[in-house]
Amino acid sequence: MAQSKAFVDTTILAEVLLKTGPSHDAAQNALRLYDQTLLPVYAIKEWKRGQFATYVLIHNRLKRTGSFSATSFALSRMFMRPRSQSTAFEALALLSLNLSSAPMAVVSDSELADRFRLAFKTLIYSSWESRRSVTSDTVMDLECYVESGPRDQANGEIDIQPRIARENRNAACKTTSQGQ
Numbered sequence: 001m002a003q004s005k006a007f008v009d010t011t012i013l014a015e016v017l018l019k020t021g022p023s024h025d026a027a028q029n030a031l032r033l034y035d036q037t038l039l040p041v042y043a044i045k046e047w048k049r050g051q052f053a054t055y056v057l058i059h060n061r062l063k064r065t066g067s068f069s070a071t072s073f074a075l076s077r078m079f080m081r082p083r084s085q086s087t088a089f090e091a092l093a094l095l096s097l098n099l100s101s102a103p104m105a106v107v108s109d110s111e112l113a114d115r116f117r118l119a120f121k122t123l124i125y126s127s128w129e130s131r132r133s134v135t136s137d138t139v140m141d142l143e144c145y146v147e148s149g150p151r152d153q154a155n156g157e158i159d160i161q162p163r164i165a166r167e168n169r170n171a172a173c174k175t176t177s178q179g180q
Contacts, residue, residue: 005036008135010046013039016134017127018051020094037135041142044131053160054087055124056150060157062117066110095119124150124158 008031015027031037061071072092078085095116107115128149132138146162153159 004034005038006031006034008037008039008043010043010050013043013047013131013134014051017047017130018055018091018094018123031135036137038137038139039132039135040140041138041145041147042140044138044147045142045145047131048160050083051087052124052127054084055091055120055127056158056160057084058088058091059117059120059124062113062120063156066113068112068116069109071113071116091120092116095123121158 012027012030015023016031019027058071058075061074062068065071065074075085075088075092078088148160148162150158150160
């Protein structure tokens with residue numbers, strides 16, 4: 001029997017959008033228990049700044065180094081950011097399960113980096129496009145939050161920073177807060 005409604009947090013959003021396997025399936029099944037699922041925009045903001053940003057970081061590192069081993073080594077050096085480090089290694093492990101089953105015995109380090117980078121890029125863009133369709137409704141908009149998606153840069157990296165200049169965003173927030 002379905003419950004009436006549930007608020008969805010950042011963890012569930014990440015499980016559904018970025019992961020595969022049992023944790024993804026469990027999150028999907030949990031959402032099906034409710035007639036209405038509500039995604040607060042702050043959960044999108046937290047997801048973008050957390051797990052999503054880590055996936056972008058890995059993509060950009062793979063692009064910058066052109067080497068799977070150099071990227072893996074750089075990720076292993078993120079010991080001061082244990083959550084980002086564990087997210088990064090989990091992401092590599094999950095994507096490795098989904099890479100093409102073509103023979104990889106004679107794959108060079110740079111080709112492996114390219115395969116992973118393209119898999120990350122696909123996941124980054126598809127998860128961004130799907131972020132608001134995970135639940136039945138998106139609620140609690142944040143007037144001062146610029147929800148801008150990923151963009152390819154000329155150097156092949158992905159940028160996820162807001163498009164509106166900080167001054168414009170701050171002015172909009174001041175205007176909004178003064179009107180309340």
